[in-house]
Amino acid sequence: MAADKPTRTPAGDQQDGRVVSNPNADLEQRRRALEEALAQRAPSGDAADDGRQEGAGTGIAAALKLSSEFVAGILVGAGLGYLLDQVAGTSPWGLIVFLLLGFAAGVLNVLRAAGMVAHPAAGKRGERLGDGPGSQQGDD
């Protein structure tokens, strides 16, 4: 290392860079740090493994998986809202509110299926999750 340091330019480049393109380098470094931090926070549990397995098979499988998660959330939300309207006679407000809630649940489902948000009960296997959002106290 010490032997080839004088012959190679990176050290010199870096010195130039520090003067000229300091903001860019700084940004780059911070972005890398953020990526690392995010990678540590992301759940590395079964959801992610599951996604990788399916992605290896075919893109259709991944598409069906994510779309079924999303559609299921919306369908259940709309169904609940409709039932509530039938029972309580609040048409159309139950349908509207629960459709929106179902939309949110669908997005949550998709994020969980894609391994971007931890599964609610994943905290029990928390040692792999680090301090992810679903991380829990160890007892119970």
Place this chain on the structure above:
Amino acid sequence: MANDPIKQFEINTIVPLENVAGLDLSFTNSSLFMVATVATASAFLYFGSANRGLVPGRLQSMAEMSYEFVASMLRDAAGSQGMRFFPFVFSLFMFVLFANLFGMFPYFFTVTSHIIVTFALAMLVIGTVIIYGFMKHGLKFLGLFVPEGVPGVLVPLVVAIEVISFLSRPISLSVRLFANMLAGHITLKVFAGFVVSLGALGAVGIGGAILPLIMVVAMTALEFLVSFLQAYVFAVLTCMYLNDALHPSH
């Protein structure tokens, strides 16, 4: 219409029993293939474990592999406590796997390409989760719907979203298996139909039919993969949901 891609999913009555206590209990081709699936899976495991050799033969080796596969999946997802559900998860996995693979035989009926079948399986899973969760943890099971660290004002909203998300599980579980099998079989049939109709066009057509033929061969291999993968995904998700029942963790 031999080329109708939907015809393979038709239900035909074999033994009509149309009004048993007000229910239509006819024995259909779907029932026939369910029986065949269960019989084949049972026979596979029975003969696989009949010899009990210290050095396993081929069949015994496969039976042991499927046991080990499901057991390690369940242990990873739900811990050693989850092993009390092993018979349930293993039966589900074998049923879905054999039903999917049965569908790959020409002229066979694919049980899992009907959403009512996959939905019944998914409801069985979610029903087990809910009943066991309440039996074991009582009302603490509801803590599953309250994530930690949510500000008090947002709790009702988040709980509503979590409940809808939970209720949507059986739907997404069943739709995924059903849609994969349905889409795969329709695509296969459509491409195979191209081969026939192009081949009828004479020399040029036969040249053109080679492309869809290659496609059909490749997709048949892919469908075998999907058959296994979907059985695996179904079992993995079952394990994860059972883990919720065992450890609601809030």
